[in-house]
């Protein structure tokens with residue numbers, strides 16, 4: 001089978017995608033970044049010739065030798081580049097969050113529907129080893145019936161306060177909090193209602209709350225909670241706890257162990273089990289593999305346009321609730 005021909009656009013986090021594509025055996029036929037220094041540095045690092053380096057993505061749209069494009073530019077530009085490349089007949093792996101507004105998300109869904117190409121949204125937590133294991137333990141019944149689950153996205157954005165992350169549209173709940181929201185959606189389904197509080201006392205330089213807590217209810221009365229802090233004074237964590245009728249799991253994307261509590265037939269607690277797990281909170285290689293396999297096999301991607309959009313919809317509902325003080329029912333009718 002011929003190797004997939006890939007272009008990667010946006011060459012900071014995008015470099016993880018270059019590595020993922022190379023590990024898969026794909027061919028990098030173009031890289032693109034509007035910052036000449038970033039473009040040159042990525043070219044040098046991965047031995048990508050100068051004639052394959054582009055400062056403007058528009059020069060790539062008509063290239064018939066590109067099968068798929070990875071878009072890793074600031075969130076505000078996801079919709080524009082994704083729509084352009086889908087319209088130009090390329091498959092797209094777009095970074096999370098899919099977009100920052102409902103309008104942009106809808107435009108991307110339309111573009112995906114109108115093309116015969118795949119749009120995958122890079123909700124990378126679905127490839128984090130600890131969360132893959134958690135998903136398996138939920139699905140194989142080890143935890144019993146899950147009645148409550150919580151995840152947090154606590155990540156100090158102090159070093160990001162002067163860049164595009166400070167756009168009011170790029171609220172922490174959608175920018176990074178989308179990871180925790182997407183994880184809960186993956187494990188428990190789509191929340192029917194959310195309610196949130198926010199506070200703002202850690203990063204006065206940014207125009208949005210730097211800590212938000214949201215509770216939510218799923219269709220089967222499972223309850224959920226997401227905590228997002230972008231000003232926290234601690235190392236990055238996505239601590240996640242899943243409570244079921246037969247057991248409880250505590251895990252994280254930055255910890256080498258997970259703790260599993262289970263009970264015997266008599267309902268009495270067993271000794272907790274410490275499960276070892278690989279730490280890989282940016283598993284771009286597995287994400288690319290899933291994207292490329294779907295393209296080559298003609299199968300749907302795991303996080304298609306509507307999956308990405310639902311996560312954005314829950315994030316926007318949380319932000320709305322924290323501002324209005326009212327519960328919000330996400331609208332999934334895309």
Ligand SMILES: NC(=O)c1ccc[n+]([C@@H]2O[C@H](COP(=O)([O-])OP(=O)(O)OC[C@H]3O[C@@H](n4cnc5c(N)ncnc54)[C@H](O)[C@@H]3O)[C@@H](O)[C@H]2O)c1
Pocket residue numbers: 009010011012013014032033034035038055056057072073074075077095096097122124163175281282
């Ligand atoms: N999955 C994850 O865990 C994860 C981690 C980090 C970043 N991200 C996402 O990846 C994307 C990029 O984030 P980052 O941290 O690399 O940002 P960054 O600002 O560090 O880098 C963005 C790069 O894109 C370039 N760029 C900007 N606009 C462009 C355009 N129109 N055309 C070509 N190049 C352009 C910039 O020059 C820069 O080199 C964002 O969507 C972010 O949310 C995801």
